[in-house]
Structure formats: structure tokens, C-alpha cells
Amino acid sequence: SQQGEEDPQALSIQEGENATMNCSYKTSINNLQWYRQNSGRGLVHLILIRSNEREKHSGRLRVTLDTSKKSSSLLITASRAADTASYFCATEDQAGTALIFGKGTTLSVSS
Amino acid sequence: ETGVTQSPTHLIKTRGQQVTLRCSSQSGHNTVSWYQQALGQGPQFIFQYYREEENGRGNFPPRFSGLQFPNYSSELNVNALELDDSALYLCASSLYGTDTQYFGPGTRLTVL
Numbered sequence: 001s002q003q004g005e006e007d008p009q010a011l012s013i014q015e016g017e018n019a020t021m022n023c024s025y026k027t028s029i030n031n032l033q034w035y036r037q038n039s040g041r042g043l044v045h046l047i048l049i050r051s052n053e054r055e056k057h058s059g060r061l062r063v064t065l066d067t068s069k070k071s072s073s074l075l076i077t078a079s080r081a082a083d084t085a086s087y088f089c090a091t092e093d094q095a096g097t098a099l100i101f102g103k104g105t106t107l108s109v110s111s
Numbered sequence: 112e113t114g115v116t117q118s119p120t121h122l123i124k125t126r127g128q129q130v131t132l133r134c135s136s137q138s139g140h141n142t143v144s145w146y147q148q149a150l151g152q153g154p155q156f157i158f159q160y161y162r163e164e165e166n167g168r169g170n171f172p173p174r175f176s177g178l179q180f181p182n183y184s185s186e187l188n189v190n191a192l193e194l195d196d197s198a199l200y201l202c203a204s205s206l207y208g209t210d211t212q213y214f215g216p217g218t219r220l221t222v223l
Contacts, residue, residue: 031210040199042113043154043214088153092210097167098144099203099212101153 004032004072004089004102012108019076021105023089024069030092032065032072033099037086046074046087079109113137115204115215123221129190132218134202136183142166143185144212145177146201154201160185161207189220197222 007022023032031050035043049056049065049072056063062075076083086106090099114137124130136143142161146154156169160179174190183204189196199219203212 033211035214040217040219042115042201042216043203044113045211045213048210093156093167095167097159098156098169099146099154100156103151103153 004091004100006087006089006102006105008105009103010106010108012110013079015079015081015109015111017079017109019079019083019107019109021074021087021107023072023074023102025072025089025091026070029067030096033090034061034063034072034074035088035090035101037088037104039085043088076107079107081109081111083107084109113204113213113215115202115213117200117202117215117218119218120216121219121221123223124192125223126192126194128192129188130192130220132187132189132200132202132220134185134187134204134215136185136204137213140204140206140213141183142205142207143179143183144203144205145185145187146203147171147196148199148201148217149195150198157187192222194222196220 004023033048034046060077065072086104088104116135144159145157148154158168159166163179178186199217201217202215205212
């Protein structure tokens with residue numbers, strides 16, 4: 001089944017630095033989404049990139065998608081302590097019903 | 112924050128008991144999905160409801176069941192609780208046919 005796998009599992013940076021996390025998936029996709037989760041609470045939708053897009057921006061977030069490599073990256077620029085969270089990429093199953101998540105990247109931003 | 116609400120926030124049950132978790136959709140959404148998230152893992156899809164019927168199911172046993180009501184709110188029922196059912200249960204609402212699901216804050220279930 002389709003599955004996103006994030007890399008690295010954990011990332012620690014200082015405030016003001018950039019954070020990059022990567023996601024790989026196995027099969028063809030219509031889109032890929034990134035979500036954030038703060039300390040065991042609900043997931044917040046960050047950005048969706050479609051298979052015909054290569055790059056997308058939203059505020060301090062930049063997402064790239066390389067369908068030939070079946071990979072995506074999420075860049076957070078000028079990180080803040082409030083960005084401390086777990087980040088998940090998600091793809092849809094073939095029926096377009098379920099979101100399939102990886103294990104996530106845990107980002108820690110220290111001030 | 113999304114407009115999706117879940118109750119209760121926390122719940123403690125013992126093995127063998129039954130539990131019901133509740134979810135209210137964001138206004139304008141007609142589809143509800145449920146996910147189970149074990150500690151340190153990503154969410155796993157349990158099932159989705161649309162028009163009060165199950166619209167897709169993940170790899171979960173029949174003791175996981177659900178309902179959707181005419182106002183699009185939903186319940187997740189788990190019978191014969193097992194220790195491994197301890198997890199964060201997330202509800203997500205969406206408009207049928209669209210790509211993005213909006214998650215509630217979750218219910219933390221502990222089975223002793």
C-alpha cells in the first residue's frame with residue numbers, strides 16, 4: 001500500500017535556522033500533504049502539493065515534490081520555538097478515501 | 112484550529128469493556144474518517160463514513176464499528192477492549208470528493 005516515510009526521525013535546531021524534512025512514498029500519487037502535530041494533539045493541515053506541481057510555498061513553508069524519485073521535502077525557514085512539533089507526510093490510498101501516514105519527523109527548535 | 116470537536120478528551124477503561132467516542136464535523140463537511148495513533152507512530156486509518164454508511168475501512172477487526180448521523184456527526188465504538196487499543200483516536204472531517212481532511216484534537220484512550 002502507499003506509504004510516506006519521513007526522514008530524519010528527529011531533528012534539533014536553533015531558532016532562526018532552517019529545518020528540512022523529507023518524505024518518500026512507494027506508488028504513484030495524485031497529491032501529497034503535510035501535517036503538523038503538537039505534542040499528541042490533533043493534526044493541523046499545512047500544505048497540499050499535487051502531482052503536477054514541483055514546488056509550493058505557504059508563508060515560511062516550502063514544499064517540493066519529485067515524482068520521478070517518489071519523494072517530497074518540507075522546508076521551514078527561520079524556525080521558531082513554536083514550530084516544535086511532529087511533522088507527517090500523507091498520501092491517499094488508491095480509493096482516495098484514507099490518508100496513509102508515515103511515522104513522522106519530530107522537530108525540536110530551541111531558543 | 113479546525114471546527115472538528117471530539118469527546119471525551121481522555122478515557123480510561125479496563126480490558127474487555129466497550130467504549131464509544133464521539134466526533135462533530137466541521138460545518139459544511141459531510142464525511143468523517145477515524146484514525147488510531149499509537150505512541151510514536153503515525154495515524155492509521157480505521158474507517159470512513161459518508162451518507163451514514165461506511166465508505167472504506169482499514170485493517171481493523173469488526174469489534175471496531177462506527178455510526179454517522181444525519182447531522183454528519185459520528186461515533187466510534189470499540190468492543191472487547193484490548194491493551195493494544197490504548198492510543199490517540201483522531202476524527203477527521205472533509206467534504207466528500209475533496210483531498211484535505213481536517214482533524215479534531217483527539218481522544219486519548221487508555222486500556223488497563
